Amino acid sequence: xxxxxxxxxxxxxxxxxxxxxxxxxxxxxxxxxxxxxxxxxxxxxxxxxxxxxxxxxxxxxxxxxxxxxxxxxxxxxxxxxxxxxxxxxxxxxxxxxxxxxxxxxxxxxxxxxxxxxxxxxxxxxxxxxxxxxxxxxxxxxxxxxxxxxxxxxxxxxxxxxxxxxxxxxxxxxxxxxxxxxxxxxxxxxxxxxxxxxxxxxxxxxxxxxxxxxxxxxxxxxxxxxxxxxxxxxxxxxxxxxxxxxxxxxxxxxxxxxxxxxxxxxxxxxxxxxxxxxxxxxxxxxxxxxxxxxxxxxxxxxxxxxxxxxxxxxxxxxxxxxxxxxxxxxxxx
Amino acid sequence: xxxxxxxxxxxxxxxxxxxxxxxxxxxxxxxxxxxxxxxxxxxxxxxxxxxxxxxxxxxxxxxxxxxxxxxxxxxxxxxxxxxxxxxxxxxxxxxxxxxxxxxxxxxxxxxxxxxxxxxxxxxxxxxxxxxxxxxxxxxxxxxxxxxxxxxxxxxxxxxxxxxxxxxxxxxxxxxxxxxxxxxxxxxxxxxxxxxxxxxxxxxxxxxxxxxxxxxxxxxxxxxxxxxxxxxxxxxxxxxxxxxxxxxxxxxxxxxxxxxxxxxxxxxxxxxxxxxxxxxxxxxxxxxxxxxxxxxxxxxxxxxxxxxxxxxxxxxxxxxxxxxx
Numbered sequence: 131x132x133x134x135x136x137x138x139x140x141x142x143x144x145x146x147x148x149x150x151x152x153x154x155x156x157x158x159x160x161x162x163x164x165x166x167x168x169x170x171x172x173x174x175x176x177x178x179x180x181x182x183x184x185x186x187x188x189x190x191x192x193x194x195x196x197x198x199x200x201x202x203x204x205x206x207x208x209x210x211x212x213x214x215x216x217x218x219x220x221x222x223x224x225x226x227x228x229x230x231x232x233x234x235x236x237x238x239x240x241x242x243x244x245x246x247x248x249x250x251x252x253x254x255x256x257x258x259x260x261x262x263x264x265x266x267x268x269x270x271x272x273x274x275x276x277x278x279x280x281x282x283x284x285x286x287x288x289x290x291x292x293x294x295x296x297x298x299x300x301x302x303x304x305x306x307x308x309x310x311x312x313x314x315x316x317x318x319x320x321x322x323x324x325x326x327x328x329x330x331x332x333x334x335x336x337x338x339x340x341x342x343x344x345x346x347x348x349x350x351x352x353x354x355x356x357x358x359x360x361x362x363x364x365x366x367x368x369x370x371x372x373x374x375x376x377x378x379x380x381x382x383x384x385x386x387x388x389x390x391x392x393x394x395x396x397x398x399x400x401x402x403x404x405x406x407x408x409x410x411x412x413x414x415x416x417x418x419x420x421x422x423x424x425x426x427x428x429x430x431x432x433x434x435x436x437x438x439x440x441x442x443x444x445x446x447x448x449x450x451x452x453x454x455x456x457x458x459x460x461x462x
Numbered sequence: 463x464x465x466x467x468x469x470x471x472x473x474x475x476x477x478x479x480x481x482x483x484x485x486x487x488x489x490x491x492x493x494x495x496x497x498x499x500x501x502x503x504x505x506x507x508x509x510x511x512x513x514x515x516x517x518x519x520x521x522x523x524x525x526x527x528x529x530x531x532x533x534x535x536x537x538x539x540x541x542x543x544x545x546x547x548x549x550x551x552x553x554x555x556x557x558x559x560x561x562x563x564x565x566x567x568x569x570x571x572x573x574x575x576x577x578x579x580x581x582x583x584x585x586x587x588x589x590x591x592x593x594x595x596x597x598x599x600x601x602x603x604x605x606x607x608x609x610x611x612x613x614x615x616x617x618x619x620x621x622x623x624x625x626x627x628x629x630x631x632x633x634x635x636x637x638x639x640x641x642x643x644x645x646x647x648x649x650x651x652x653x654x655x656x657x658x659x660x661x662x663x664x665x666x667x668x669x670x671x672x673x674x675x676x677x678x679x680x681x682x683x684x685x686x687x688x689x690x691x692x693x694x695x696x697x698x699x700x701x702x703x704x705x706x707x708x709x710x711x712x713x714x715x716x717x718x719x720x721x722x723x724x725x726x727x728x729x730x731x732x733x734x735x736x737x738x739x740x741x742x743x744x745x746x747x748x749x750x751x752x753x754x755x756x757x758x759x760x761x762x763x764x765x766x767x768x769x770x771x772x773x774x775x776x777x778x779x780x781x782x783x784x785x786x
Contacts, residue, residue, distance in 0.1 A: 272618035275638035276541050345621025349542045349628075381540050400621065428618065431540075433638075 156216040157182045158366065161203060161247060162224025163196070164189050166327045167262065170359045171221065172196060182215055184208065185224065203243035212250040219258035219366050220251055225299060227329065229292060229419050240295040244302060252310045259313055260365045262358070263300040265321045265375060266293055270348070270430035277433035280319070280373040292330075292419055307371070316365040318358070320376035321432060324455040325355030326462075333417035334426075335460045337410070340388050340395040341403050341426075347385050348429045353378035354447035354455055361443045374441050377434035380449035384426060390450075391457045400427060522556045525606040533608060541610070541639070542628030551630050552600060558590070559597040562735050563695065567598045569742035573607075576647045577686045578745065579677055580609065581766055583670055583774055584659030586696035586733070587719045591660075592651055594738050595691060599649065610643055611651035616716060637680060644684040651691075652677045654763070661705055661717030667697040668778055670771050678762045683752040688766055690743035692773040698784050699733035736784050741777045743769060 158175060162168050163183030175181050176195050183189060183198040192198050197215075201208050203224060222244060226236055244261075251259050268278050269286035284301070287294040306315045322331045331352075334340065353376050361376050388395045398406060400423060407420030437443040447455070529535070530545060538544050559565050573580075585591060589611075596609035612635030618624045633639045635652070643650055653659060654673035662671065681688050702719035710718045723730035746769065748762050 273615045273634070273636070275636045276633065277638070277642065279638065343621070345623070345625060347542075347625045347628075349538070349540065381538070383538060383542060383544075386538070 154216060155180050156218035157197070159184060159211070159215070159217050159220045161185070161220070161222050161243075163198065165223055166325065167323075167355060167358060167362075168223050170355060171223070171362050174359070174363065182211065182217070184211060203246050204239070208246065209250065212254050212256075217254065217256045219260065220247060220256055221260045221262070221362060221366070222247055222299075223262050225262070225296060227292070227296070229330070229333075229417055233292075237295050237298075241298050241302070244299050248302060248306060248310075251306075251313055255312060257312070257314060257368070258316070258366060259303070259306065260316045260318065260362060261299065261303040262362065263303070263317050263319045264293075264296055265319045265351070265377075265430065265432045266425065267297045267300050267319065268430055268432070269293075270424040270428040272428050274429055274431075276349070276429060277377070277431050278375070279433050280375055280436060292421060304373070314368070314371040316371055317373040318361055318365060318376055318437075319373065319432060320353045320358050320361070321351035321378050322353070323355055323358055324352045324452045324459070326459050327355055330418055330422055331456070332459055334422075335388070335391055335393055335456060337393075337416050337418060340393045341398045341406065342385060342388065342395050343400040343403055343423065343426050344397040346400065346427045347383045348425075348427065349381045349431060350384050350387055350429075351378040351381050351431045352387070352449075352452045352456065353445060354452045357443075357445040357447055357452075360446065361437065361441065364441045364443055370441065372436070372440070374437040374443070375432035375434045376437055376443065376445075377432050378449075379445040379447060379452055381431060382449065382453070387453060387456075390453045391460060393460065521601060522553060525600055526552065529600065529606050529608050532605065539631075541631065541633050541643075542625075543631040544629040547629040548631060551626075552597065555593050555597045556601055559594055559601065559738075562733075563590075563594060563699075563738040564735075565594055565598060565738040565740060567602055567740045567742075570598065570603050572742050572744055573599070573603065573649070573689055574687050574745055577644045577684065578649055579644075579681050579686050579688050580649060580651045580691050580742075581677060581688050581770060582651065582653055582691035582693055583668070583770055584653035584655045585662065585667070585693065587660060587700040587702055587717075587721075588733075589653075589660060590699065590733060591693045591696040591738075592653070594696075595651055595693065595740060598740055607649050609649045609651050612640065612653070614657060614716070616714070635676075637676065637683075640680050641684060644680070644686050650686075654767075657716035661702070661719055662697075663703055663705060663719075664697065664701045668694070668774055670767060670774070673763050673767045675756075675759050675763045678748065678759050678766070679752065679754075681748050682750050682754065682759075682762075687745040687747045689745050690766060690770045690773050692741045692743070692770060692777045693738065694741075694774065694777045694781055695736040695738035695784070698736045701734075734785075737781075737786060739777050739781060741773055743773045 157180035159182045160168050160172060161184045163172060164185040164187040172181060176193050181196055183196055184201050184203065186202050188200055189198045199211055224243060226240055228236065267284045267286050268282050269288065271285060284297045287297045300317060303315055303317050306313060323329060358376060403423055404420045407416065407418060407423065410416040411420060526549060535545055580595065582591065582595060592611045596611065599607045599609050608631060610631050610633050613627055613632045615634055617627060618634050633643065640650055654677050655671040656674060658671040700719060700721045702721050704720040706718040706720060710716060746766060750758060
């Protein structure tokens with residue numbers, strides 16, 4: 131159903147796009163441009179060509195050459211952006227993972243919003259779509275291979291509802307490989323991102339005493355935010371499509387990471403840890419959801435050989451620098 | 463490589479080998495408390511360690527350093543092997559190998575220099591057999607080699623044990639993990655009998671259970687030779703007379719063995735000092751395609767299984783007594 135509707139809108143959109151092309155050069159659309167990664171990506175990108183940002187948030191200190199639309203992705207006005215602009219690529223960073231928001235609202239926003247993006251990409255024959263997913267979609271499980279490949283099943287949602295949104299988005303983007311074969315779809319699945327990014331791992335390290343699970347010390351991967359941005363830029367190159375894991379410069383056991391980040395930590399029996407975190411969560415003392423302790427228990431690391439080979443990606447920051455980025459973010 | 467004097471130096475507290483660059487030590491809240499407790503503890507550990515180390519042959523340290531140098535291992539490897547941690551465990555294993563189980567090993571020279579799958583019979587209730595095979599390759603093989611054995615997925619869910627196994631270089635037995643290790647030309651130890659093998663009761667000692675077939679596909683896919691291994695002596699270390707299946711299911715463990723020695727209390731928990739005989743057979747190079755039909759794979763499995771059984775029989779025949 132949505133397919134036919136999309137095709138109808140596509141005819142009109144293409145006509146306008148052709149008319150506008152002479153005047154305006156094709157732009158890159160960044161959704162969620164006001165987030166940390168959006169800003170970082172923008173920093174390099176807006177000097178090379180036209181960049182259009184879409185975000186619900188205001189962007190007060192935006193560079194003057196950024197065309198920013200303060201819009202909800204689900205709004206009709208958003209369609210006009212795509213009608214107005216000839217677009218050469220869409221980078222979807224606008225995934226909301228505010229754990230405080232009700233699961234339903236967030237789910238609706240994420241899935242519906244991305245659904246719209248896909249619709250516009252299909253309708254306007256945009257040649258490139260990049261989704262920033264996460265390695266967490268594979269889920270931390272005892273039966274995980276030490277380094278998961280891109281074709282491993284996405285099993286995170288079976289235990290963890292928080293990540294369900296992301297798994298669904300990832301799956302939606304995967305359907306695009308055959309739904310819109312003319313569009314070069316790229317899905318990036320980075321490991322935990324280190325830097326000023328507000329994610330769960332950051333909330334975890336911000337706990338007054340960082341809990342470890344007694345008797346568990348899984349190996350972990352981290353990737354620096356700059357390296358994620360460089361992967362996003364590489365993904366924008368024409369001719370590239372596919373799913374790419376982004377592992378990082380090296381692996382370390384959790385206990386070593388905590389020590390290097392410089393936080394006090396304590397081992398807690400895992401049955402207790404869950405309750406403890408749920409309690410802290412309820413009183414608003416942490417933004418780290420107790421349900422995510424599986425990531426502190428089992429290994430969830432990825433093999434990024436494909437990204438290094440086909441994307442030409444190489445993490446520029448060393449393991450030490452990456453861990454230091456977490457430390458700086460946490461202590462700041 | 464360390465000189466023999468250095469090998470006898472007092473045991474230092476486990477420290478990461480690779481000095482961290484400019485990062486500060488972990489923020490200390492419990493530090494004073496810990497330091498107060500650590501004084502006597504480290505001191506007594508140091509004396510104990512010093513004594514322990516005199517018991518083991520100094521060869522160990524030399525061989526271990528050779529391995530680390532050859533594999534370029536520092537601190538942690540991607541699978542969670544920790545150089546400092548494993549040193550202590552392998553020290554203990556070396557002592558058990560020489561003094562407790564007084565292992566006799568033959569056929570080490572048959573092990574090919576590069577990648578290979580060691581396929582062994584599994585026995586003894588707890589996997590000391592794997593540890594002894596690994597120690598044999600560490601102490602008595604030239605050059606010393608690190609063996610990574612494949613563990614059950616179930617073991618990864620156990621607190622402490624999962625970490626212990628990972629730090630000593632054990633890896634969850636998945637094809638992806640094996641592939642990575644074989645690509646690095648490592649030695650992988652497989653027990654195709656699985657938990658059925660290790661938990662057999664004494665009346666079925668040295669009778670192989672059915673073999674799983676995963677290892678054959680791995681060998682075919684990665685062009686890895688299979689080295690059959692027979693371990694004799696482990697069956698008697700914990701003579702199990704029954705396996706409490708119901709209790710095992712209840713706690714989610716693969717088996718709960720019952721040994722009459724448990725009546726002796728804590729002493730009964732020690733494995734009997736049986737003598738281990740470990741025999742390595744001629745490597746088997748399987749010919750075939752990865753996507754071989756199950757029937758062909760089963761043929762290969764049977765071939766390997768009967769080779770191990772035969773090796774086991776010959777080693778058993780030559781044994782003069784359980785403890786001799």
